[in-house]
Amino acid sequence: MICVLGGTQDSREIIRSIADSNYPVMASVATAYGRQLIDDERVMVNDHTLDCQGMIDWFGECGISMVIDATHPYARDVSTNAIQACAALSIPYLRYEREEVPLPDYARLHTVETAAEAARLSAGLGEVIFLTTGSRSLGVFRQEPLLAAKRIIARVLPDPAVIAECFRLGFTPRDVVAMQGPFSRELNIQLFREYRTQVIVTKNSGTVGGSDTKLKAAMDLELPIVVIDRPKVIYPCIVHSVEDVLRFIGQRRQSDGIYHRTPKN
Incomplete structure (x- = not known):
């Protein structure tokens, strides 16, 4: 059984491709919303967050013989836990990561290593900060004293749990943009103008994550951009295409006990 750690658009493509190739596949995502997006009766999905020991237990219970880590490029803790769990169980681990x-x-583009650095830097660049960094680091921006008097806009997934977290952190409804991306350059421009944005904070999530259109929109409006670099993780094995994922599975299937599933008539 192959396990795909997902929650991203490209992870769903990988899951479909594995299932279409008649390999048995399961998926693990972080939220119920992520589970809904998979929507494939061939795939059993776990939607509970797992730490390293949780992964070891779940992989063992489900008879997982290979793990494909297709989580978000910034999901460092999940990847680290998966690498350690696979090592503990002596099963193959493959990292799929979209290209940056x-x-x-661009003279007004700044790169930093952490959300905390981005929060401090953005405070000196403008009064209205538009966050396109997802929901995980919102607390860092809300807790930064230098941003206390600034208006912070959070663009997040339209997931009830995520929106509830925004409100818990003190965001008001007028400062939450709950939309499913990725977004076109034109829509980004419209949103940035609507909220009178003065600073954009983003991540380099790749083309699939809409980084290219966000950067172009911000540059069109001559806005300062703060980009949080990808976390540094040493992956034992990494590929950047779905084709290479399937090639890896094919090469391993005999030695690691992964066999084609017999299609139903």
Whole structure:
């Protein structure tokens, strides 16, 4: 049984491709919303967050013989836990990671390593900060004293739990943009103008994550951009295409006990 750690658009493509190739596949995502997006009766889905020991237990219970880590490029803890769990169980681990978007030569673009650095830097660049960094780091921005008097806009997934977390952190409804991306350059421009944005904070999530259109929109409006770099993780094995994922599975299937599922008539 192959396990895909997902929650991203490209992870769903990988899951479909594995199932279409008649390999038995399960998925693990972090939220009920992520489970709904898979929507494939061939795939059993876990939607509970697992730490390293939780992964070891779940992989063992489900007879997992290979793990494909297709989580978000910034999900460092999940990847680290998966690497350790696979090592503990002596099962193959493969990291699929979408390519980064090359950063443009733009004088108002700043790169930082952490959300905390982004929060401090953005405070000195404008009064209205538009966050396109997802929900995980919202608390860092809300707790930064330098941003106390600034208006912070959070663009997040339209997931009830995520929206509830925004309100818990003190965001008001007028400052929460709950939409499913990725977004076109034109829509980004419209949103940035609507909220009178003065600073964009984002991650380099790749083209699939809409980084290219966010950067272009911000540059069109001549806005300062703060980009949080991807976390540094040493992956034992990494690929950047669905084709390479399937090739890896094919090479391993005999030695690791992964066999094609017999299609139903």
